[in-house]
Amino acid sequence: MKRMRLNELWKSGLSAVVFVLWNVTLTSLKLWQSLWIVGLLVNFFLIVILAEGIGRKLPVRSRKMYERGLAFGFPILLLISWELIVKAEILNPRWFPPPSSVIRALGNLSISYDAFTKTSLLGRPWLIPQKFAEDGFQGIWTLSTESHILTTLFRVATGFFFGVVPGIIIGVIMGMNRTVRLMLDATMSAIYVLPKIAIFPIMMLVFSNPFGEGPKIAVVAIASFFLVAINTMAGVRDIDPVYIDSGRNYGANRWQMFWHVVIPGAMPIIFAGLRLALGTAIITTVAIEFVRAKKGVGFLILYYWEILAPEKMYAALIVVMLLGALLSYGLQWIEKRIMPWKREEHKTTQETYNG
Numbered sequence: 004m005k006r007m008r009l010n011e012l013w014k015s016g017l018s019a020v021v022f023v024l025w026n027v028t029l030t031s032l033k034l035w036q037s038l039w040i041v042g043l044l045v046n047f048f049l050i051v052i053l054a055e056g057i058g059r060k061l062p063v064r065s066r067k068m069y070e071r072g073l074a075f076g077f078p079i080l081l082l083i084s085w086e087l088i089v090k091a092e093i094l095n096p097r098w099f100p101p102p103s104s105v106i107r108a109l110g111n112l113s114i115s116y117d118a119f120t121k122t123s124l125l126g127r128p129w130l131i132p133q134k135f136a137e138d139g140f141q142g143i144w145t146l147s148t149e150s151h152i153l154t155t156l157f158r159v160a161t162g163f164f165f166g167v168v169p170g171i172i173i174g175v176i177m178g179m180n181r182t183v184r185l186m187l188d189a190t191m192s193a194i195y196v197l198p199k200i201a202i203f204p205i206m207m208l209v210f211s212n213p214f215g216e217g218p219k220i221a222v223v224a225i226a227s228f229f230l231v232a233i234n235t236m237a238g239v240r241d242i243d244p245v246y247i248d249s250g251r252n253y254g255a256n257r258w259q260m261f262w263h264v265v266i267p268g269a270m271p272i273i274f275a276g277l278r279l280a281l282g283t284a285i286i287t288t289v290a291i292e293f294v295r296a297k298k299g300v301g302f303l304i305l306y307y308w309e310i311l312a313p314e315k316m317y318a319a320l321i322v323v324m325l326l327g328a329l330l331s332y333g334l335q336w337i338e339k340r341i342m343p344w345k346r347e348e349h350k351t352t353q354e355t356y357n358g
Contacts, residue, residue: 018052025049039093043084050080100314109318112303116149122298124322126150152322154298155288158216159330162223163284167277170228174235174273179265184236191229199226199283200290207295219291226287227280234276238269267342274338281334285327300326 029035029042054073061069082102088094089101096104112124126149134142147153177184199222206218242265250264292301300322307316 018049018056022046022049022053035091036093039088098313100317104314105317105321108312108314109321112315112318120297122149122151124151124303126153148298151298151300151303152326155292155300155326158219158223158288158291158299159281159284159326161216162220162288163227163281164224165220166224166227166284167231167280170231170276170280171235171273173228174232174276175239175265175269177232177236178239178269179261191232195229195233199287200294203291203294214295219288219296222291223284223287226283230280230283231273231276234279235269235273238272238276239265241272242268270342274334274342278331278334281330282327285323285330289323 025042025045029038035042058066058069085099086101086103089096089099100108116123116127126147128146130146131143134146138145173187177187202225203218203222206221207213210217210221246264246268247260250260255263288299289301289304292299293305296302300319303319304316304323307313307319
């Protein structure tokens, strides 16, 4: 064990030395301009080796902090690299503005208000007390419609909800009933492969107001539905037969079997489908806002591309990524609360790995 720790320490030290020498050599010989991709790839692998060596030497109590450091530290390192590459004029700053410019543009978007379109990125939350005093909750709702972020979140959340609920119900029925599965499987497989943005014109024909929120939300719901339904069906079908036999041996009736065996057994696969559906809902919403919208983060991305304001376009892209990360984190938080046994399994696995 002591020899193993010494080997890990030696590898970490060697990778750190190689990392420094590699970057000093490229800088002194002025090779970054021509070999910047190779330089970054080599730096990445050296950082991975160094991080793995540090991780193996850390005590169990520091494991969580170490993982968070990797999760947040690597994106920061990427941003620093991007900034340095642009400053060194390896990338054209007009088309690839440095993160510092993008952050300034994001700040400007957050506080600016477009008087022509009567919209802004965050809305004008400082006017909430005034609007509430004047028009009550209707005033607050009207104020919230100014926000591009809230508009996109409304479309994502509403479409996700109306797609997930029937998706779970149909998926459970298909997983438990072979006849229903045979009837719906081929049809769902055929519709699933259609690009969801291609369904948007059909939804515009279906709804009485083709330019309202109905068609947009419907397409997001359809995109979410198939992913959740397919994953739920797979989760129900792939439940370990041991769980079913155990439930029968304990005399569980159909309702008890469904609620205490089928649903908990399929829950991990259902949440995997929910995570996929959430990402698809965001992607579909942004794509629809490209095509037919005057509000929303997707509209901002296309608008600032059209007027050649790349720093604001990147700022809007960052907003989409932040929304995706926050919504995914929220879904994972719900998953941990609904499935506490998964937390225990993860904890046991980590202890085994570190032990």
